[in-house]
Amino acid sequence: xxxxxxxxxxxxxxxxxxxxxxxxxxxxxxxxxxxxxxxxxxxxxxxxxxxxxxxxxxxxxxxxxxxxxxxxxxxxxxxxxxxxxxxxxxxxxxxxxxxxxxxxxxxxxxxxxxxxxxxxxxxxxxxxxxxxxxxxxxxxxxxxxxxxxxxxxxxxxxxxxxxxxxxxxxxxxxxxxxxxxxxxxxxxxxxxxxxxxxxxxxxxxxxxxxxxxxxxxxxxxxxxxxxxxxxxxxxxxxxxxxxxxxxxxxxxxxxxxxxxxxxxxxxxxxxxxxxxxxxxxxxxxxxxxxxxxxxxxxxxxxxxxxxxxxxxxxxxxxxxxxxxxxxxxxxxxxxxxxxxxxxxxxxxxxxxxxxxxxxxxxxxxxxxxxxxxxxxxxxxxxxxxxxxxxxxxxxxxxxxxxxxxxxxxxxxxxxxxxxxxxxxxxxxxxxx
Amino acid sequence: xxxxxxxxxxxxxxxxxxxxxxxxxxxxxxxxxxxxxxxxxxxxxxxxxxxxxxxxxxxxxxxxxxxxxxxxxxxxxxxxxxxxxxxxxxxxxxxxxxxxxxxxxxxxxxxxxxxxxxxxxxxxxxxxxxxxxxxxxxxxxxxxxxxxxxxxxxxxxxxxxxxxxxxxxxxxxxxxxxxxxxxxxxxxxxxxxxxxxxxxxxxxxxxxxxxxxxxxxxxxxxxxxxxxxxxxxxxxxxxxxxxxxxxxxxxxxxxxxxxxxxxxxxxxxxxxxxxxxxxxxxxxxxxxxxxxxxxxxxxxxxxxxxxxxxxxxxxxxxxxxxxxxxxxx
Numbered sequence: 001x002x003x004x005x006x007x008x009x010x011x012x013x014x015x016x017x018x019x020x021x022x023x024x025x026x027x028x029x030x031x032x033x034x035x036x037x038x039x040x041x042x043x044x045x046x047x048x049x050x051x052x053x054x055x056x057x058x059x060x061x062x063x064x065x066x067x068x069x070x071x072x073x074x075x076x077x078x079x080x081x082x083x084x085x086x087x088x089x090x091x092x093x094x095x096x097x098x099x100x101x102x103x104x105x106x107x108x109x110x111x112x113x114x115x116x117x118x119x120x121x122x123x124x125x126x127x128x129x130x131x132x133x134x135x136x137x138x139x140x141x142x143x144x145x146x147x148x149x150x151x152x153x154x155x156x157x158x159x160x161x162x163x164x165x166x167x168x169x170x171x172x173x174x175x176x177x178x179x180x181x182x183x184x185x186x187x188x189x190x191x192x193x194x195x196x197x198x199x200x201x202x203x204x205x206x207x208x209x210x211x212x213x214x215x216x217x218x219x220x221x222x223x224x225x226x227x228x229x230x231x232x233x234x235x236x237x238x239x240x241x242x243x244x245x246x247x248x249x250x251x252x253x254x255x256x257x258x259x260x261x262x263x264x265x266x267x268x269x270x271x272x273x274x275x276x277x278x279x280x281x282x283x284x285x286x287x288x289x290x291x292x293x294x295x296x297x298x299x300x301x302x303x304x305x306x307x308x309x310x311x312x313x314x315x316x317x318x319x320x321x322x323x324x325x326x327x328x329x330x331x332x333x334x335x336x337x338x339x340x341x342x343x344x345x346x347x348x349x350x351x352x353x354x355x356x357x358x359x360x361x362x363x364x365x366x367x368x369x370x371x372x373x374x375x376x377x378x379x380x381x382x383x384x385x386x387x388x389x390x391x392x393x394x395x396x397x398x399x400x401x402x403x404x405x406x407x408x409x410x411x412x413x414x415x416x417x418x419x420x421x422x423x424x425x426x427x428x429x430x431x432x
Numbered sequence: 433x434x435x436x437x438x439x440x441x442x443x444x445x446x447x448x449x450x451x452x453x454x455x456x457x458x459x460x461x462x463x464x465x466x467x468x469x470x471x472x473x474x475x476x477x478x479x480x481x482x483x484x485x486x487x488x489x490x491x492x493x494x495x496x497x498x499x500x501x502x503x504x505x506x507x508x509x510x511x512x513x514x515x516x517x518x519x520x521x522x523x524x525x526x527x528x529x530x531x532x533x534x535x536x537x538x539x540x541x542x543x544x545x546x547x548x549x550x551x552x553x554x555x556x557x558x559x560x561x562x563x564x565x566x567x568x569x570x571x572x573x574x575x576x577x578x579x580x581x582x583x584x585x586x587x588x589x590x591x592x593x594x595x596x597x598x599x600x601x602x603x604x605x606x607x608x609x610x611x612x613x614x615x616x617x618x619x620x621x622x623x624x625x626x627x628x629x630x631x632x633x634x635x636x637x638x639x640x641x642x643x644x645x646x647x648x649x650x651x652x653x654x655x656x657x658x659x660x661x662x663x664x665x666x667x668x669x670x671x672x673x674x675x676x677x678x679x680x681x682x683x684x685x686x687x688x689x690x691x692x693x694x695x696x697x698x699x700x701x702x703x704x705x706x707x708x709x710x711x712x713x714x715x716x717x718x719x720x721x722x723x724x725x726x727x728x729x730x731x732x733x734x735x736x737x738x739x740x741x742x743x744x745x746x747x748x749x750x751x752x753x754x755x756x757x758x759x760x761x
Contacts, residue, residue, distance in 0.1 A: 088715045092502040110718065114503030199610070199698060254589030256699035257610030264590045399717040413612060413700045 042073045043097040049077040050290040053357040096330035102147045104138035105394040112141045118329040120145040124338045132362040135324045147328040151359045153282030154322030162301045163276040172305045183250045193250040195275035197266035199257045201405040208408045209392045211238035214310035218387035228429035231422040239418025271297040286358040304374045319387035403428040496724035515725035528706045539680040543624045547631035569629040580693025615703040638672025671749040
């Protein structure tokens with residue numbers, strides 16, 4: 001090897017190294033420039049990772065950027081479960097995103113206790129007088145406003161009118177025994193009565209939660225939440241009633257492993273017209289369409305009826321199980337975050353999300369934009385609700401919420417008795 | 433085995449180009465200097481290992497003595513060994529242990545013989561032998577998550593490939609991952625599908641290390657092919673088989689990705705492993721102290737197994753690594 005070729009190779013390697021180093025340094029520097037204040041960047045994590053809301057949020061963000069020069073909004077849309085996992089790691093590391101999705105309740109409380117969210121005070125709080133008070137209350141922790149809703153909704157039965165007619169069901173069920181009768185009728189017509197995502201667990205806990213508030217009333221739930229006494233007679237009865245339903249085998253084959261948002265999951269089965277009904281929140285029509293094979297869902301054939309009354313229960317049939325979708329602002333967020341939230345909650349933006357995204361708005365004056373007749377029904381039921389209970393897996397601290405999900409999943413799989421379910425939840429609640 | 437170096441001073445004293453044989457004292461100095469010279473090269477790896485492996489292990493052991501939800505710096509609610517007592521009484525965790533044991537037994541009793549059989553088969557002169565080896569090894573190249581997603585589709589009760597094929601034979605309505613009685617076996621099948629190629633290649637390499645003269649000698653002595661396998665091939669494949677079993681068992685103890693994507697541990701914990709339980713408690717229930725206790729348990733199980741296995745099973749294979757015999761001076 002002669003010296004000149006060695007030298008050439010060395011200088012070539014040296015150049016390559018210098019180039020790589022320069023590129024690396026430049027990349028670091030570019031990140032630094034964005035954070036240094038030349039342009040404010042806002043990190044926004046939301047869970048609408050499918051259209052139409054995916055595009056609607058993006059458009060609203062662009063509108064805000066156009067009106068406020070120098071602010072850049074970086075959107076990270078995540079699927080529901082992936083969002084929960086990802087948010088957990090960043091919040092436990094103490095580094096929450098600037099604006100992120102929140103359901104309020106026990107999880108928000110834990111985040112507030114750890115000092116991870118900013119409070120809405122003064123002007124930002126005054127703005128909230130325009131927003132539905134039921135929703136606003138869900139985001140208050142110890143009297144402090146720690147988040148805002150953008151949607152207030154409830155859980156009810158979404159059913160396929162065509163399949164109901166095919167099975168000969170003439171009247172919508174008004175009581176729990178009516179419902180069991182309808183299920184038997186549909187099953188006799190060789191149609192899958194209920195679509196359930198047993199694998200995700202939270203769709204199943206809706207049944208138990210509703211039976212619990214029908215049996216014990218929303219007030220009874222609040223009592224139990226305070227003392228941790230989830231093994232009371234009312235809760236055992238709720239489990240027993242659910243067991244009656246499960247024993248009719250009303251769910252689709254493979255329901256124990258089915259997911260909610262998957263191409264062969266609960267919403268896909270509903271959207272493809274393969275099941276007669278599902279108990280789901282107000283987002284059901286949109287998600288059914290998103291996961292159906294023709295991306296349109298069942299269209300006009302979709303109907304809604306509220307959860308029936310329970311004979312002998314202390315609760316009233318106008319009490320609803322529901323929740324909010326909303327936002328919380330992370331502790332590192334710039335003040336522009338509050339401005340952005342105001343923008344997202346303005347009557348105009350809310351009309352847009354109601355009309356295009358099938359969202360039930362919370363800002364007063366935006367209700368006229370709801371086009372879907374089913375959603376109008378839901379909105380009416382909400383407006384006339386006498387009691388409101390947040391989904392149990394969000395209302396309570398995460399450990400209890402997860403235990404409710406797990407125990408009800410075991411009940412649905414017929415591997416535990418209603419008493420054992422109630423005891424397991426009470427045990428976790430008392431351990432907190 | 434150390435050899436005594438005698439210093440033939442008399443022989444070299446008059447030689448013009450004689451090298452100075454170093455005296456014992458400076459030889460020790462040279463060895464120490466050599467070790468000092470190695471240190472800077474080891475330092476980055478030691479730092480990474482210390483910072484990313486040792487420190488988290490110590491932190492996890494510390495955290496497991498507390499009741500903590502993961503927020504805010506360091507835990508404050510000391511509960512001593514409560515988490516471990518709860519662990520031993522938790523039927524999900526004891527179920528994890530038994531499910532782990534089932535997976536280990538299935539790996540050793542099913543996956544290993546299949547891999548061994550294929551390795552021996554593909555060692556013979558076949559047409560397209562290279563192609564077969566490629567095809568069988570290919571699943572190992574896929575990531576675990578991709579394999580999991582792929583098989584959720586293949587095993588889907590509604591329109592999955594497996595059910596479509598079975599429908600041709602008249603068998604319908606099978607749920608693979610949704611049946612509590614079958615989920616664990618289905619999980620094992622998917623894990624085996626991914627890893628059997630790797631073990632096959634490992635055993636193939638081990639097989640090729642056996643000199644063909646031994647087979648020929650056996651044949652000349654009139655041994656049948658089963659006897660050759662039983663008395664020549666199998667014993668000489670011993671080290672490779674022992675390594676293969678070791679890797680399988682360690683893999684089964686910490687199995688997470690595949691379980692999480694395929695079933696999430698369900699239905700009703702029937703396919704859950706310790707790692708999945710740890711994730712659920714740490715990141716879903718925000719009970720980080722308890723999850724740390726689970727991780728400490730996993731660590732102890734893996735470490736005890738690895739040490740015992742190396743000491744007793746692999747003793748002959750790695751003589752010198754953990755024993756003094758055969759070591760360099």
